[in-house]
Amino acid sequence: MAYPQSALELAAGITPTDTDFIWGDVRRYGAVIDGTTDDTSAIQTAVDSGHEVYVPEGTYNVRGTIVADGNKTIRMTAATTLERQDGLSTAPMLHCYGERNTVLGNGATIRQDLYSHPKGIVLIGQDPGEAFGGGTDVNTDQNHVENLKIVGPVKNIAQDGSPGFYIHSLRRRMFGSSSADRRRTYYCSGHNVNIVNCDVGLEFSSDANAHHLSGFFIHQWKEAAIVMNASYGNKLTGFRLESPLAVSSTRRFALHLLAQNGSSIEGDTSASYGIDAAFKNNIETYAELPNDSGANSVVSLLTFTETGSAFGGNQISGQHTLGAGVGKDGTTTPAGLGTNVYRGHITDARYVGPSKVFGRELRELDDGSNSGPLDVENSVARLSGRKAGIAEGASVDIFKIENIGPTRACIQLKLSLAAKSNKSNIVNTNFLIYHIEIIPTNQISATKVFDAPYNGGVGRQDAVTVSIAVSASGGKGTATVSLVGESVAGTTAQHYCSWFAEIISSELAGTNFTARNDITYL
Numbered sequence: 001m002a003y004p005q006s007a008l009e010l011a012a013g014i015t016p017t018d019t020d021f022i023w024g025d026v027r028r029y030g031a032v033i034d035g036t037t038d039d040t041s042a043i044q045t046a047v048d049s050g051h052e053v054y055v056p057e058g059t060y061n062v063r064g065t066i067v068a069d070g071n072k073t074i075r076m077t078a079a080t081t082l083e084r085q086d087g088l089s090t091a092p093m094l095h096c097y098g099e100r101n102t103v104l105g106n107g108a109t110i111r112q113d114l115y116s117h118p119k120g121i122v123l124i125g126q127d128p129g130e131a132f133g134g135g136t137d138v139n140t141d142q143n144h145v146e147n148l149k150i151v152g153p154v155k156n157i158a159q160d161g162s163p164g165f166y167i168h169s170l171r172r173r174m175f176g177s178s179s180a181d182r183r184r185t186y187y188c189s190g191h192n193v194n195i196v197n198c199d200v201g202l203e204f205s206s207d208a209n210a211h212h213l214s215g216f217f218i219h220q221w222k223e224a225a226i227v228m229n230a231s232y233g234n235k236l237t238g239f240r241l242e243s244p245l246a247v248s249s250t251r252r253f254a255l256h257l258l259a260q261n262g263s264s265i266e267g268d269t270s271a272s273y274g275i276d277a278a279f280k281n282n283i284e285t286y287a288e289l290p291n292d293s294g295a296n297s298v299v300s301l302l303t304f305t306e307t308g309s310a311f312g313g314n315q316i317s318g319q320h321t322l323g324a325g326v327g328k329d330g331t332t333t334p335a336g337l338g339t340n341v342y343r344g345h346i347t348d349a350r351y352v353g354p355s356k357v358f359g360r361e362l363r364e365l366d367d368g369s370n371s372g373p374l375d376v377e378n379s380v381a382r383l384s385g386r387k388a389g390i391a392e393g394a395s396v397d398i399f400k401i402e403n404i405g406p407t408r409a410c411i412q413l414k415l416s417l418a419a420k421s422n423k424s425n426i427v428n429t430n431f432l433i434y435h436i437e438i439i440p441t442n443q444i445s446a447t448k449v450f451d452a453p454y455n456g457g458v459g460r461q462d463a464v465t466v467s468i469a470v471s472a473s474g475g476k477g478t479a480t481v482s483l484v485g486e487s488v489a490g491t492t493a494q495h496y497c498s499w500f501a502e503i504i505s506s507e508l509a510g511t512n513f514t515a516r517n518d519i520t521y522l
Contacts, residue, residue: 006023055074065091068096071100073104076108122166137183150165169231186209201226208234216240287319411435
């Protein structure tokens with residue numbers, strides 16, 4: 001059956017080359033599908049025909065860029081592979097801009113075999129190099145990509161920040177009186193996208209905003225799984241980040257929040273653009289990251305650029321296993337979260353610094369074991385942990401309470417501990433309550449008001465006891481809580497202790513809780 005030239009094809013000035021195939025089928029416009037012949041033109045003609053595009057199974061050599069410039073739909077199959085073996089190495093393979101483009105991959109693969117792809121393998125939004133008023137300088141919104149696998153060069157991944165999936169907005173490039181006319185990229189969505197073998201898996205340019213992406217699986221990246229320049233209001237849910245590739249000791253970040261155009265791809269800045277850091281993004285991920293020891297322990301769950309501005313406020317949540325924790329400015333230097341908020345669970349984190357914490361988080365003690373869940377509320381902070389290898393007579397600081405008073409003049413500390421020794425079956429459990437109080441004369445006291453010990457039987461001694469050292473200066477006090485290893489007659493013992501603390505006050509805001517390795521909980 002032949003399908004004659006349609007009204008849409010006629011209006012677009014397109015004459016099909018094989019009318020045995022239905023309107024929109026790329027074979028109708030000359031696609032060879034032999035994996036060698038360049039099929040870019042045939043696929044582009046199908047897109048330009050105005051019909052929904054159908055890209056059937058087979059391997060297509062795409063040397064150029066397939067462009068959807070608004071109200072276009074491209075449908076592929078699980079057996080469809082678009083592959084770039086040569087050609088335009090620095091141009092995206094698929095570029096969607098304008099309104100309401102839809103890419104339905106149905107499990108299809110887009111593969112870039114060339115070394116560098118600085119504009120992304122898939123690009124949503126205006127071309128990064130577009131001139132003011134150029135062809136792609138139009139608003140881009142309500143574009144959607146789903147069920148697609150994006151594969152970077154397997155043999156030689158560029159370490160130049162090349163992203164697999166790039167969401168780009170031009171509006172942050174302000175030029176004089178025409179600044180109000182710059183176009184932006186917003187309200188786009190993506191679902192079930194698998195990104196592998198890219199230097200950066202997913203990148204948002206500055207001003208890319210209000211996008212909702214879900215179900216992304218990003219693995220085998222070199223620099224970062226996700227990079228956010230000064231983008232804002234984006235929501236990422238159900239992301240899975242795994243298996244970063246081994247590179248130099250200064251790279252590999254699961255989530256990299258940057259200042260305005262801070263990456264190697266987004267190199268230009270503009271004082272006219274008001275936001276200078278990634279702002280109010282909501283990111284929910286599951287991450288399994290290597291946490292090797294020594295100089296190779298360079299995989300951070302999160303790094304960010306501290307701009308000193310009011311921007312930031314990103315919400316990060318999820319389950320993160322074997323992560324190297326939190327760094328700053330693209331390093332593994334302990335730096336916490338700045339103005340960002342973490343709500344989730346980190347296991348075995350090495351690099352963690354001063355943080356604003358809501359919900360639960362695990363912290364590492366000096367011996368490599370982890371502290372337990374920390375809950376911070378307005379009037380109660382809960383912190384738990386364990387410590388091994390406490391020698392006889394040794395005093396081990398486990399946390400510090402700072403900035404006590406003058407408004408929070410009294411703090412109640414409830415402390416439960418369970419301790420044992422590796423010698424003589426010595427074990428003890430205790431529940432203690434202390435009142436820590438600062439008085440106007442710049443004095444501070446820590447008074448034990450309750451002690452309910454259980455020593456494991458008559459005649460048994462404690463393995464570990466508690467000591468609190470206090471000091472005051474400038475009307476504010478500090479209390480350092482320590483575990484003390486007790487002496488055991490006739491032997492040299494090593495003690496072990498787990499503990500749980502509740503710090504209660506009418507107002508805890510502004511009070512710092514400092515763990516043994518100077519990690520400060522705000």
